[in-house]
Amino acid sequence: MSGVLVDGIGLLVTNDPSLGTGPLGLVHDAALVLDEGVVAWAGPRSQVPDGAASERVDVGGRAVMPGFVDSHGHLVFAGDRTAEFAARMSGQAYSAGGIATTVAATRGATDAELSARAGSLVAEALRQGTTTMECKSGYGLSVEDEVRSLRVAAEHVTDVTFLGAHVVPPEHAGEADAYVDLVCGPMLDACAPLARWVDVFCDRGAFDGDQTRAILAAGMAKGLEPRLHANQLGHGPGVQIAVEVGAASADHVTHTTDADVEALAGSDVVATLLPGAEFSTRAPYPDARRLLDAGVTVALAADCNPGSSFTTSLAFCIAIAVRDMGMTPDEAVWAATAGGARALRRTDVGHLGVGARADVTVLDAPSPVHLAYRPGVPLTTHVWRGGQQVLGPR
Ligand code: NIG
Ligand code: FE
Numbered sequence: 001m002s003g004v005l006v007d008g009i010g011l012l013v014t015n016d017p018s019l020g021t022g023p024l025g026l027v028h029d030a031a032l033v034l035d036e037g038v039v040a041w042a043g044p045r046s047q048v049p050d051g052a053a054s055e056r057v058d059v060g061g062r063a064v065m066p067g068f069v070d071s072h073g074h075l076v077f078a079g080d081r082t083a084e085f086a087a088r089m090s091g092q093a094y095s096a097g098g099i100a101t102t103v104a105a106t107r108g109a110t111d112a113e114l115s116a117r118a119g120s121l122v123a124e125a126l127r128q129g130t131t132t133m134e135c136k137s138g139y140g141l142s143v144e145d146e147v148r149s150l151r152v153a154a155e156h157v158t159d160v161t162f163l164g165a166h167v168v169p170p171e172h173a174g175e176a177d178a179y180v181d182l183v184c185g186p187m188l189d190a191c192a193p194l195a196r197w198v199d200v201f202c203d204r205g206a207f208d209g210d211q212t213r214a215i216l217a218a219g220m221a222k223g224l225e226p227r228l229h230a231n232q233l234g235h236g237p238g239v240q241i242a243v244e245v246g247a248a249s250a251d252h253v254t255h256t257t258d259a260d261v262e263a264l265a266g267s268d269v270v271a272t273l274l275p276g277a278e279f280s281t282r283a284p285y286p287d288a289r290r291l292l293d294a295g296v297t298v299a300l301a302a303d304c305n306p307g308s309s310f311t312t313s314l315a316f317c318i319a320i321a322v323r324d325m326g327m328t329p330d331e332a333v334w335a336a337t338a339g340g341a342r343a344l345r346r347t348d349v350g351h352l353g354v355g356a357r358a359d360v361t362v363l364d365a366p367s368p369v370h371l372a373y374r375p376g377v378p379l380t381t382h383v384w385r386g387g388q389q390v391l392g393p394r
Pocket of ligand 2 (some may be wrong): 072074229239303
């Protein structure tokens with residue numbers, strides 16, 4: 001006999017409506033059996049099958065939920081942009097141009113330095129209950145530096161995204177089309193085998209609609225799946241392009257027209273909202289309520305990066321989404337778990353149905369509503385990733 005019985009769960013979020021009540025599939029007085037890296041059983045503790053596990057961990061009536069799925073991160077970088085943040089907080093506006101500061105630092109760092117930094121961010125997120133992360137390149141912006149960024153990303157996460165089209169790097173200033181040719185040609189040739197996804201920063205100060213279409217088409221021709229930074233800094237064609245190409249996700253979605261919302265609602269594209277970016281750039285938050293009421297699938301992600309959102313905390317994002325974006329606590333919890341999984345087209349994570357990866361987060365709280373109700377409080381007490389306990393007492 002093997003496996004671990006997670007017992008004494010006051011409230012279990014399964015995100016599987018067949019297992020419990022509502023969209024979160026809630027079960028009171030629950031238990032979980034984790035075996036060989038997956039969920040072997042989930043349900044009321046009165047019904048745990050006999051001899052289901054060799055080890056038992058009692059979580060003392062706490063709330064238990066799937067690990068967070070953070071579907072948007074820029075974790076491979078060097079350097080620091082504290083001064084830029086401080087200047088913004090004294091009134092300066094955010095601009096995509098700040099990315100160049102991180103590009104210079106990243107190019108000057110060794111692979112080992114980049115890997116140590118990315119690894120420490122993944123570990124920081126894990127301690128807060130995030131068990132799946134996506135990671136983009138995009139601070140290399142040369143063939144060699146994008147290749148090594150993707151290699152470093154793959155050491156730490158399963159979902160790796162090629163973002164050679166983050167901004168036009170300084171050595172190509174004034175020749176954006178030549179840079180797009182480099183991205184679509186030699187850079188993609190070298191990078192496509194190292195990534196699952198292709199992303200473009202389609203926005204003011206980054207890439208326009210035609211450039212975005214060309215880069216996504218080239219990436220898709222190489223077998224990469226599209227996702228997109230869309231409508232963060234102003235209104236633009238990003239959301240419509242995401243729908244046109246059948247992207248997994250349009251990310252940011254801060255400035256939208258009714259036509260954008262309708263297009264998303266009529267598609268399978270997830271709107272991934274990144275409130276850490278609006279928080280740290282002092283910009284208006286996206287209107288999650290409007291998207292949800294129109295029938296759009298919404299995810300929440302941290303967008304961890306040194307420029308616009310230097311946080312790994314999905315709990316922080318949930319608190320903002322509930323307080324300022326019109327989401328209910330349940331919607332926000334779903335968006336940071338099952339929603340993130342949808343945005344990554346993953347069926348193995350974001351829920352605790354039988355067969356799901358055994359990614360489990362325990363909160364020192366009676367319900368996940370406390371993620372928003374107790375903002376800034378570290379509530380995570382235990383974490384299992386792939387069935388291995390990585391945090392908490394046994
Ligand atoms: O998602 N939008 C583009 N990329 C990042 C910002 C990166 C930076 O400022 O370094 C974002 O917010
Ligand atoms: Fe981003």
